[in-house]
Amino acid sequence: MTTTQTHETEITVDPDVPLVRITREFDAPPEKVFRAHTDPALLVQWLGPRGVEMKVDHFDCRTGGSYRYVHTSGGEEYGFHGSFHEVRPSEVIVQTFTFEGVPDGVALERLVLEDLGEGRTRLTATSLVDTFEGRDAFVASGMEYGVREGYERLDELLAR
């Protein structure tokens, strides 16, 4: 049995712009954290809360690529899609993100991985939308719970 240390996930809303910022450390090097975000076979093992089944429609994680996946929970399907604006291996992913339940909504997201040395990584993920109402509704929707539990699952995957 693997014992996994769980780090704290910080989720903060920016006071000046309609942006959410998530920071989290992982006990794995950036290369490994990056691969867990870009290889669909790994992504389906951790993205989202426990009990959610994830199916990848397509996931072409390179600059200029695009993606779509579906979460199934309690018989309901939730689709998500977007484009990869820029992908720099083990460093940065800039992408768009739409939850298909709100088809005209779109967020601009940036994931940054920082090498802390000794096989550790700090992840910073920001999500920018065009209204404070939209940002606050997103945070109030329970994303916090899904993000925290997803990262616990990622800890477990990285420890294998």
Next chain:
Amino acid sequence: MTTTQTHETEITVDPDVPLVRITREFDAPPEKVFRAHTDPALLVQWLGPRGVEMKVDHFDCRTGGSYRYVHTSGGEEYGFHGSFHEVRPSEVIVQTFTFEGVPDGVALERLVLEDLGEGRTRLTATSLVDTFEGRDAFVASGMEYGVREGYERLDELLAR
């Protein structure tokens, strides 16, 4: 000789979020304005101020596609690239946009075409970034001049 009526281009900065909004009417139906934005052979004839030479590297204007083009002016090259998050013919284009002179900067842009009837279209283009400083530097950079002159060139193209 074709006489072209030139409409006013309104460029406003949002007071609450780091967004620029451009509105402009055209004496052409949405289908024609859309095609001028998506067909690279037409785009190079109007995008940017007069005297700029535009070369399209690639321009795959469909949901999930990407683009890159280069403006040449006074011997200097200015590259731009991004991804198309969503393209709905004659209605909406949502895309990312990076000026390669500021490689880590990225804007989330939305173009909306509204059919005003009688062969007229209202275009609304918004550009969202993550800081007010970045937004205000973009506006101060002279984009206003390039946008107005580009739309005058587009009027001429649509009138042909």
